């Protein structure tokens with residue numbers, strides 16, 4: 549039986565954002581805001597899925613699954629590289645040797661995979677999760693993929709009689725550890741409601757954006773902006789140093805002005821020291837820019853800044869920086885041209 553016992557006291561509010569002028573009226577966007585409250589709305593154990601699967605235990609999947617286990621949930625894990633399951637097993641997780649077996653033994657299965665190819669393979673491949681799905685079950689894909697991939701996975705899952713939710717996340721390693729992610733969900737609303745208490749363990753807010761593809765699109769737009777912001781920040785740091793300024797002072801100046809952003813304050817000091825401890829791998833940021841370019845292409849929308857930014861991340865990848873944090877994109881600007 550599911551026992552999610554260590555909930556923080558939280559207030560959950562559902563807003564129909566049709567009433568907000570910021571949102572287009574043709575879609576019904578449901579925004580759920582969690583906040584700490586003196587009132588306790590701990591979900592009843594009866595409301596929670598009894599057993600939860602988690603596929604993909606990388607930088608993000610590991611802490612997300614950990615938070616479910618620590619909240620008392622009954623979690624079964626699988627990862628391509630089995631050794632990454634060990635820390636979770638020692639916290640109380642069960643293990644199955646394929647996505648199919650995990651899905652067959654769980655009510656709701658989450659997947660946090662690297663890219664469209666791996667998300668598709670884990671969901672729809674030979675021993676994929678779809679093989680173990682069926683009526684009454686749910687599949688929640690929290691990987692960052694394009695809408696087309698998400699729709700394909702959705703088709704396979706729904707064909708089994710199960711429900712599908714795409715739920716990519718905004719927020720990186722630390723927010724994942726702290727249960728402070730932002731879920732950008734779309735798909736079967738029945739599953740959205742069923743998974744909500746689990747999303748609330750792993751995150752601080754959740755957006756329900758309608759039909760499958762909207763969650764993926766929102767995530768790609770956000771990461772397109774983030775990738776360009778980081779590239780521009782990197783240019784500023786390199787240029788400031790070239791003209792004899794102290795880049796640490798630039799970080800401080802930016803932090804006090806209108807363009808301050810937590811990302812600059814968090815990443816800036818280590819970028820100045822040429823250190824890039826990986827929270828968000830550079831290869832994933834380039835993947836997201838590539839997918840955002842495809843999204844823009846699908847509606848003939850020019851995104852020249854993102855296109856140029858993508859080229860810079862590709863250069864960074866060609867210099868062996870794929871597995872470094874995406875802030876290592878600055879190194880692509882330091883490369884000396886051959887004389």
Ligand SMILES: NC(=O)C1=CN([C@@H]2O[C@H](COP(=O)(O)OP(=O)(O)OC[C@H]3O[C@@H](n4cnc5c(N)ncnc54)[C@H](OP(=O)(O)O)[C@@H]3O)[C@@H](O)[C@H]2O)C=CC1
Pocket residue numbers: 603604605606607608609627628629632660661662663665666669670690691692693717718719720721827828829832833
């Ligand atoms: N890191 C971050 O800050 C954030 C990342 N994301 C997104 O979340 C997803 C996961 O990111 P993150 O955890 O950082 O990435 P990691 O690279 O740390 O983890 C990737 C996961 O995918 C698995 N995987 C890769 N290829 C395959 C394959 N062919 N078959 C099966 N499994 C595979 C890996 O397994 P194995 O261990 O065997 O390699 C691992 O479990 C990505 O889509 C990323 O864009 C979203 C928000 C923030």
Ligand SMILES: O=CCCC(=O)O
Pocket residue numbers: 692717718719720771828
């Ligand atoms: O996809 C990665 C997003 C990282 C972040 O939101 O900080």
